[in-house]
Amino acid sequence: MELVIEQLTKTYGSKQALNGVSFKVGEGIHGLLGPNGAGKTTLMRLLATLLTPTSGKAMIGGVPLTDKAQIRQLVGYLPQEFAFYPGMSVLEAMDYLALLSGVKGHSERKRRIDDLLEQVNLTEQRRTKVKALSGGMKRRLGVAQAMVHEPKLLIVDEPTAGLDPEERIRFRRLLSRFSEGRIVLLSTHVVEDVESTCEQMTVLHKGSLRYHGRIGDLTGAAAGRVWTVELDRAEWERDRDRFPVLSAVPEGTGMRIRVLADQQPYPGAQQAIPSIEDAYLCLMRKEESFV
Template identity: 85%
Template sequence: MELEIEHLTKSYGAKTALNGISLRIGEGIHGLLGPNGAGKTTLMRLLATLLEPSSGTAAIGGVPLRDKAQIRRMVGYLPQEFAVYPGMSVLEAMDYLALLSGMRNRAERRRRIDALLEQVNLTEQRRTKVKALSGGMKRRLGVAQAMVHEPQLLIVDEPTAGLDPEERIRFRQLLNRFSEGRIVLLSTHVVEDVESTCEQMTVLHRGELRYHGRTGELTAAAAGRIWTAEMERGQWERERERFPVLSAVPEGAGMRIRILADEQPYAGAQPAVPTIEDAYLYLMRKEAGVR
């Protein structure tokens, strides 16, 4: 199973939301990162056949996007704003959405729904009206409905928004299991989700492809540019604008800071091992021409 994208472009009048993207994505979990307006949602909606491309092509397992009926049987999609019929119970909503996904066998639907509700920890809420669910529960319901017909490509947009740390861990484990033999495209602002689950990742910026490859290779690009230092609060207030600060944590009477710099920024500053978040911020500043 492979997702192939060739020169995919989407324009709205004079504005180009996605500009000639070409990439190939194989089985497993693939991270999709980029600031607001980068083109991530446009790309996901194109792959889910909710938008028509202005030019270019894409195919999932050899099936082109223009074959909408077949593609929709192959794709599961959780948008950032997931809404479902509030007057239905969780079980009713899942059954209805499974029918819309083409699952005609009632016994098979029930088996699949029961298993998914267990996996997303919603079994006890199966009779609860959707409108009575918390934000995190609704997000988990969205994840379950996207998976119900066992799609070959699962697209999830900000799936851990509103989930507590324990739920995020549970969700990442669920994605790992589901991705065997399938493609999962994970778009998120929670860089920890990418670092914890994605071997490969893509970064978009202003509608263009800025990085596509192994997660570890992006991290390696920031090596030698991440520093940690301790300083008194007074010094911190005076010098905080000199270098890009990635984090600043109070520590006793002073501050421990994490800095992006090509060379040692302060006497006593120590080199640090970069994280994915460090590498992503380095890439974004590089793209913006900021040093």
């Protein structure tokens, strides 16, 4: 199972939202990151056949995007804002959505829905009306509906938004289990989601591909550029804009800061092991390709 994207481009009028993006993804969970307006939603909507590319192509398991009927069987999509049928119960909504996704046979639908509701921890709420669910429960129902036709490519947009920490962990486990033999494309602003579930990631910036590869290679490329140092408050106030600041935490009477710099920025500053977040910020500051 492979997702192959070749020179995919999408323009809205004169706005180029995606600009000749090419990459390949194999089975497993793959992170999709990028600042606001990077083109992530456009890419996901293209793959879900909700938009048509201006040029370029993509294939999912060898099936081209132009074969919409077959692609819809292969793809499950959880958009950021998902409008359910508020007056239906959880069971009714799932059954209806499973039917729309082409899951035939009442007993087969029942088996899959019971299993999924158990996995997303909504069995107790199966008779609850969708409008009475909490935000986190709606997200969980959203992912259950995206999985119900057992898609080969599952696209999830900010799936952990609004989930509490325990739900987040549960959710990541669910995605990991589901990704066996499939591709999960996980778009998120939560770097921790990527860190704990993905081996590889793609970063978009202003419609172009900024990074595609292993997370370890990205953090490796930031090695030697992340420094920590303790400054007193006056120094910190004076120097705030001197180096790109990754974090600043009050410590005693001073500030412990983490900055990006090619050379030691202050006497006594120590090199730190870059986190994904550091590496991502480092990448965003580079104008050209990073690694």
